[in-house]
Amino acid sequence: MCEECPKVEPTLLGRRQMLGFASFLVGGAALGLSSGRALADECAPFLEEAQSAATSDQAIQMLVDGNARFFAGASLHCDLLGEVKATAEKQTPFACVLACIDSRSAPELVFDQQVGDIFVARVAGNVPTAEILGSFEYATKVAGAKAIVVLGHNHCGAVKGAVDKADVGANLTTLLNEIEPAVVATPLEGERSSKNHHFVEAVAETNVRLAVAAMTEKSAVLKELVDAGAVKVVGALYDIETGKVTFLS
Ligand SMILES: [Zn+2]
Known part of the structure; x- marks a missing residue:
């Protein structure tokens, strides 16, 4: 899997700047390009032209960079209503994220x-149901997204429930059964x-x-x-204590 691993170091390049470098990732290593991040570029709506030009590696890199901003307390403050208008006719997102419902792990926020x-x-x-x-x-085949990220997190109540074989109700049991293979495989x-914290976090990673x-x-x-x-699929774990996302290799 490691040949497919994304480069996880934040580049802090603007999205327009990044998309200008088609071969930005060379042999899995980021070129040592300087920052020069322009907020106006980062806030530019991600439209069809940008999606067409983006590679899977670049899509993942934009999420890496977004979390770096979030983790640094430097999230963007864009004109969201302006983006509503710019994307009303057509959406062309660059990535998909599968995440837990946990109120602390909202992908749009943690990936900025x-x-x-x-x-x-x-x-x-964050189980991949049908x-x-x-x-x-x-999202990928029809709408053109270039990457899929499965985002697990620590202290996950669903993982804890699966570990404990919690019996709350039929629907929740059905859901927790989806996590059971990760419990067994860990x-x-x-x-x-x-209460076995180490085991819970190991199951969360296996589950991803x-x-x-x-x-x-x-x-x-x-x-x-x-x-x-055309698409890359990667796993990542979000630390609810620090705000940092770590991509799995
Ligand atoms: Zn959770």
């Missing part, structure tokens, strides 16, 4: 993205309990990795796009 930038699907435990796979098939050291694999194992459409190099 604006109106029309990313498709977001959220469900407790409905979410179908949504991302649309080496258990100590007790199987949500299984969701990444499921995108191409359970969707022929996504597999075709990934095999063709």
Whole structure:
């Protein structure tokens, strides 16, 4: 998987500047281009031309850069209503994010993205249900997004519930069963309990990795796009204590 790993160092390049460098990522290493970030560029609505020019690596890099801004307390403050008007006729987002419903892990916020930038699907435990796979098939194949990020997080209540085999109600049990494969696949050291913090966080990471694999194992459409190099799927973990996203290798 590591050959497919995204470059995770923030570049702090403006999105227009970045898209001007078609071969920005060379051999997986970022060129040592200087910052020169222009806020006006970052706030520019992400329209069809920009989407057509963007590569999967650049799409992921824009999320890396967005989290770097968020983590640094330097999130953008764009003209959102202006972006509403600019994207009203057509949306051309550059990426999709599957995240947990956790109130602290909102993708648009933690990746510092604006109106029309990313498709977001959220469900407790960020599990790739058939409905979410179908949504991302649309987002990529039809609407042109170049990357899919599965974003898990620490202290996840859904993961804890799956670890504890919580029995709250039929629907929630059905959902937690979707996380059970990650529980089973994670080496258990100590007790199987949500009090075992190390185990809970290890399951959260396994759960993300299984969701990444499921995108191409359970969707022929996504597999075709990934095999063709048109889309990349990557996993990441959000730290609710610090605001930092770490991309998995
Ligand atoms: Zn969660």
